[in-house]
Amino acid sequence: MIEAQAPAIALLVSDEGGRRVLVRTLTGLGYRLVFAAAPDRLQLSELRAVAADLWLLDVPDECALSDWLLDCSPVPVLLGSGEIPPAQHEDHVRWQRRLRSKLGELLDEPPQVPLLQPALATPVxxxxxxxxxxxxxxxxxxxxxxxxxxxxxxxxxxxxxxxxxxxxxxxxxxxxxxxxxxxxxxxxxxxxxxxxxxxxxxxxxxxxxxxxxxxxxxxxxxxxxxxxxxxxxxxxxxxxxxxxxxxxxxxxxxxxxxxxxxxxxxxxxxxxxxxxxxxxxxxxxxxxxxxxxxxxxxxxxxxxxxxxxxxxxxxxxxxx
Known part of the structure; x- marks a missing residue:
């Protein structure tokens, strides 16, 4: 099954709204989300315990956890996902394509699934x-x-x-x-x-x-x-x-x-x-x-x- 083989992605994203959009988008694209949180109140030991194929970071410049990931992570780290257009906007699909392309460059086997359409969410x-x-x-x-x-x-x-x-x-x-x-x-x-x-x-x-x-x-x-x-x-x-x-x-x-x-x-x-x-x-x-x-x-x-x-x-x- 594709789901069982899909790369595992972990998110460290400060903005709650952006984090939710990324969760919906990445799961809709066929990736497995194994961790998603803001850096506040997190301990370094919690990040070390996460088994992921890639980390996606969108945090303030001064962040000790992101510095550790950039210096010590055994898997690729993607800094930022770009500005996220509103879900109903035509640029939202373009943003998805750019994100999938970036992930594809860092992961050996990105999932091969269709792009989401604007305002289309994961089945409920x-x-x-x-x-x-x-x-x-x-x-x-x-x-x-x-x-x-x-x-x-x-x-x-x-x-x-x-x-x-x-x-x-x-x-x-x-x-x-x-x-x-x-x-x-x-x-x-x-x-x-x-x-x-x-x-x-x-x-x-x-x-x-x-x-x-x-x-x-x-x-x-x-x-x-x-x-x-x-x-x-x-x-x-x-x-x-x-x-x-x-x-x-x-x-x-x-x-x-x-x-x-x-x-x-x-x-x-x-x-x-x-x-x-x-x-x-x-x-x-x-x-x-x-x-x-x-x-x-x-x-x-x-x-x-x-x-x-x-x-x-x-x-x-x-x-x-």
Whole structure:
């Protein structure tokens, strides 16, 4: 698949509006966006953890992070994308061509896809209607990876992955989970749209919500409550944006984060599944959901993947 082979691009862009346009444009051109942020409040260790084929920078002249990338980055660095014309203007397509040409000079295998047209955005998942939360804590990465290794990436579903983990490991999760499967796993990018075949990693230190068209919206404040990220808050956000075509799977973990929100999903007729105690490294979190009466199915990660594949096929059948 082209998506699985597309070059990975990381953005360090100060202007939020420009960053959103670049995210839409680059994903529309077939590239994989693995990182997109402003330099404010970023640590050098966060940049070092990013695995990309190219960095695109648009930051003030005095920026220590951009200086480090220019001096030490093992991959090409593109300084600036040029002035971005309004999306409706005829010069916007010309700007896209110039940007793609610059990227093509720096990357060995740029994606071969048509240019976007003015005001044409990446297809919105809200029209495709299937987003599930994968929630986990202690023992979660191994369980979720087993689940993704079993479920074909062609399945008509996207995932938001909420993992209780130290913020220093957040940007390593896509590499950990993406080995040996074709899922496109990426860290959260402001304004990006969830597409089928993708797994969006919820940020640790910033709350994630979704806009009216299902686009990711990052807030400056932290997650409410004791857990980072908060399954409770994220489940409510997911239901508000994608219901009734969403669900949740609670994997191995400690604590009882998300139990009440799972109940609200079930009250609206949506699926909540849990990893079985016998297969979980820590069964406290999925067991709390089951004890509350909110789990509609349980099983090992492999069993849950096979069941979801069948469930999705049944849901799609009436529209086939």
């Amino acid at each position: 998942l809200r029209q495709q209607r299937s987003v599930w939360l994968l929630g986990a804590s202690l023992g979660g990465p191994a369980a979720v990876k087993q689940f993704l290794d079993t479920l074909p990436a062609e399945a008509p579903v996207a995932f938001v992955y909420a993992q209780h983990i130290d913020a220093g490991f957040e940007h390593q999760l896509p590499q950990i989970l993406g080995r040996q499967n074709a899922w496109r796993i990426r860290n959260c990018i402001e304004g990006s749209q969830l597409q089928h075949g993708e797994v969006l990693v919820a940020p640790i230190n910033r709350m994630l919500g979704f806009g009216p068209e299902g686009q990711a919206q990052l807030q400056d404040g932290p997650w409410p409550g004791a857990y980072q990220p908060s399954l409770e808050a994220l489940l409510d956000q997911l239901a508000g944006a994608f219901a009734p075509h969403c669900g949740a799977i609670i994997f191995s973990g400690m604590g009882e984060d998300g139990v009440a929100a799972c109940g609200r999903l079930r009250q609206q007729g949506m699926e909540v599944w849990t990893q079985s105690s016998a297969t979980a490294a820590c069964a406290t979190m999925p067991q709390a959901v089951r004890s509350a009466g909110f789990s509609s199915r349980e099983g090992s990660p492999t069993e849950l993947a096979l069941a979801l594949h069948q469930w999705l096929e049944q849901e799609r059948a009436p529209d086939a």
